[in-house]
Amino acid sequence: MPEDFPQQPPPSAPYTPGSYAAPAGQPGDPNLYGRAAYGAPPPYGRPPAPRRSGWFWVALIGGIAAVVIIAICITVASLAKSLGSDADGTSSLDSDSIAVIDVSGVILDADKVDKQLQKFGDDDNVKAIILHIDSPGGGAAASQEIYHEVLRIRQEKHKKIVASIESVGASGAYYIASACDKIYANPASVVGSVGVIMEWTNYGDLLRWAKMKNVVIHAGELKDAGDPTRDLTPKEEAYFQSLVDNMYVQFIHDVATGRHVGDDKIKPLATGQVWTGEQALPLGLIDAQGGFRIALIDTARSVGIKDEPHIVRPAKEKHGLAALLSDGTDEIFPNPSKLLDRAPGFYFLWK
Incomplete structure (x- = not known):
């Protein structure tokens, strides 16, 4: 048997500028990024580039057209509503x-x-x-x-x-x-x-717990009546009761006037x-x-x-994001400086 000799690699060609061609799929291959289009396996284990079908483009164009049509309809409806409204937005009135x-x-x-x-x-x-x-x-x-x-x-x-x-x-x-x-x-x-109620928050104990002290300088004996950092004095209590009593009489009289009866008819019912x-x-x-x-x-x-x-x-009233931004956020995020601002309030309120 003829002796097997290992085959020798062909002699290398001398290098000249521009004569080197990288192996397929290696850096420098001019078809590196076009291989997937011809069914060749992607280089370096990359997934093949997705191919968009014609239906994709049809759906995309149809979706854009639908959004445009909806926007036009909303604009037309808003315009029609505004034309049928008064300046303040109230619907136009029939006779x-x-x-x-x-x-x-x-x-x-x-x-x-x-x-x-x-x-x-x-x-x-x-x-x-x-x-x-x-x-x-x-x-x-x-x-x-x-x-x-x-x-x-x-x-x-x-x-x-x-x-x-x-x-x-x-x-x-x-x-x-x-x-x-x-x-x-x-x-x-x-x-x-039918009745009147007056209330406010006394947070004096809270201040004492926090080792804080409220300092008030005033002129007039009842100027700081109702100070929420302390209890009422007997004179302040009588003072506020007189205000509540006066409002109570007004309440009874106005209800009686509206109901076309005498005050004595409403007063027995004014128990709150x-x-x-x-x-x-x-x-x-x-x-x-x-x-x-x-x-x-x-x-x-x-x-x-x-x-x-x-x-x-x-x-x-509008309650959207635009209205929220334009109207301010004081009610949602109250100013901390106002949290302790609780003056006495007088209410016609059922609780």
Whole structure:
């Protein structure tokens, strides 16, 4: 047998610039990044580059077109809504409309409700206003201000204003309702609570625990009455009680005026307690039992609207991110310097 000799590698060619070609798949291979397109295995264990099918591009273009169409529809709808709205965003009114104003939650500010009453009071298309109440009351002054605005609209604009109490119409909310021409309440609604309450937070023990001392310099014996860092003196207690008693008399008188009875008729009921709508009717605190629908139809018929009444409401407030940023964040993130700022408050509030 012929002897096997190992094969010798061919002699290397002399190197000249540009004559070297790297092995396929190695750095320097001009087809390194085009191999996957021809079915060659990817270099260095890389996964093959994904290939986009025609359906991918169809879906992408279709999605973009859908987003554009939706944006156009929203813009057109917003424009149409704005064209059918007044300057303040209230929906345009038909003739013979009934305006509905919501009075809900704790009443701390009268400005919002007062402006709504003024707007609808000045509009001749609004034949009557319904105050849709679901509130335990609130600040004494704020409740009183809305009460007087209701009376003003009734007297100066000769417009009927009716109260429809949903779940709760107590204390300051009932104060407002008493100014209306008529009060409706469900049999299980809670009404009444004619009375005044004053409260604030005494954090004197907290300061003493933290070894802090409150320093007050004042002129006038009662100037710092109600200082939340200490207890009331007997004279301060009598002073505040006189303020509460005075507001209590005002409350009784205003409710009696609104209900067209004497103060002596309301005073026995002014114990701060509440009654159901069923109990309140024979006491003369409300005029009729029934929910919002009954109040709406009865009010419409009383002002000459025979068909289904057209309801108009104030524009809803915006509560989106833009409104949050524009309105500020004090209520969400209170200023630490205000955490201990708790002056005595007077409330027509059912608690």
